[in-house]
Amino acid sequence: MAENTKFDSAQYSWADVSVSMGGRIVTGLTSVSYTVKQAKSVLKGRGNKGHKILRGDKEFEGSIKIWQSELQAMIKSAPGKDVLSLNFDLVVAYTPADGGQNTTDILVSCEFTEYKKEMNQGDTNMEIECPIIFLDLKEDQ
Template identity: 65%
Template sequence: MPNTFDSKQYSWSDLSIVMGGRIVTGATAVEYTKKQEKELLYGRGNTPHKITRGNRSCEGKLTLWQSELEAMIRDAKDKDILKLNFDLVVSYVPEDGGQTVVDILKGCEFTEVKKGMAQGDKNMSVELPIIFLDVKPQS
């Protein structure tokens, strides 16, 4: 087995986000986390004996142009995107031919919608927090 690895980095231009069967061109940021509750298990003495595990959870956020948000609201049932349930596909496809990585965020739902602008802003970006069931790598 060789003792080297490919350490090429991905850039924003290598990233595509697909929601509802289409590439979201007005996405300006995406972030997602998968975590698990962990706790030290104490018994005799004052040092832990094990690490116990609890529930897992997934959360993140998607930042979009206001026009993308308004299009989702227009097409959502009851004009309420908090009722939407969707998979979000995040793919990293480097132009230089490096490894393609695809993460599928299963069962996403937005948890809040907050709009705002300030003097001098040229456009509105809306950060939409999400929760989801799991991150599945595409096989």
């Protein structure tokens, strides 16, 4: 008989997430997301069904949402005060307080593609979404 295998299905909460850039945990970060895509197509030949799935290039993209003060700090330290010229690894660590499984994802060689500052009546602070592209994702480090 097969042995029972147990999977840790505990979920992470936002309080369990730490994100660091440039060797510093970013406290003014309110959102992080990242996606890995791969171009795929079906190889067609004789008949009306595909024969194989072909794989192409991978793409890596995402975004972070940060406080305006965090963006200003990055602009100050960026070469030529151009935050779009920064290149950095983004380290996303999931560390549950209840002692569950820790995992860390490293987004390698990130760069911002754009940012937009916006304030609206009634806002108490400015959050800025910064889309990113990166070269690789090292998962579960």
